[in-house]
Amino acid sequence: MSVYNFLNSYDHPNRIFIISSILLFLQYYIYHIVLKSVSNKYYKLDNSKKKYVVSNLLKCYILLWLIIFMFPLFTQTVRKDWPIIAWKHTSAIYASSDFVSLIMVKKHHLSTILHHTFSVFINLGVVNFGTFDTPNLWKALMYYGIYSSIAYLVNGFLGIRFLLEKDSKIRYYLCLYSSYIYIIGCTINWYNELNYFIFYIPIYITSIIFFTSFMIFIRDNIINRFQIRNTNNFN
Numbered sequence: 001m002s003v004y005n006f007l008n009s010y011d012h013p014n015r016i017f018i019i020s021s022i023l024l025f026l027q028y029y030i031y032h033i034v035l036k037s038v039s040n041k042y043y044k045l046d047n048s049k050k051k052y053v054v055s056n057l058l059k060c061y062i063l064l065w066l067i068i069f070m071f072p073l074f075t076q077t078v079r080k081d082w083p084i085i086a087w088k089h090t091s092a093i094y095a096s097s098d099f100v101s102l103i104m105v106k107k108h109h110l111s112t113i114l115h116h117t118f119s120v121f122i123n124l125g126v127v128n129f130g131t132f133d134t135p136n137l138w139k140a141l142m143y144y145g146i147y148s149s150i151a152y153l154v155n156g157f158l159g160i161r162f163l164l165e166k167d168s169k170i171r172y173y174l175c176l177y178s179s180y181i182y183i184i185g186c187t188i189n190w191y192n193e194l195n196y197f198i199f200y201i202p203i204y205i206t207s208i209i210f211f212t213s214f215m216i217f218i219r220d221n222i223i224n225r226f227q228i229r230n231t232n233n234f235n
Contacts (some may be wrong), residue, residue: 003069013088013127020096024062028054028104041163048107049162055101056159062097063152066090087142088127094145095123140196144189151185153178 007016031054035042042050070090098116108116122141130138157178164171
């Protein structure tokens, strides 16, 4: 049985959130031990920056994992087929990565803290209350998560830049490609979300929550884009 088929039949997304969070906590320490032993640059970083590096590498891994193993979900949205259980498990896994990052990394930008906090609550909202039978708030938020996952390389670059020399070609190309991916992903995301906000989401408390979340996500997207473009100033 594939991972997708299992998550589409195992109807316990809150358990998946707990299990995924525990596994990510353990992986923080595994990544830390491995990186400390193989990377001299990592070894010399202060503790808060080490956690920042590990946090971004783990987020990159989680998003890439979701793309690979949950790929049928991406194709089904094109066909307008929304398997609710699978989406809720995907939301639970996504929420766990931001939840663990909030706890482990103490020196996030305020915008990132707000972004992760809203992300956790929104994804857990999807897990417990989300419906996808009509174009609605939940679908809009899920689309945001889909296109954010595609930009997994951005998190990989934000973490690995501290482990590479400034004149490294690998660092240069990672910066270049992640920058292009981020621009494309954000453009598609913002267009799609505004379309949902204008045409599908009624002006009510849900639209206020949606718009507030959306503006926080955009602000953090812009800050991350600034970090990518000016990467030499962040080492």
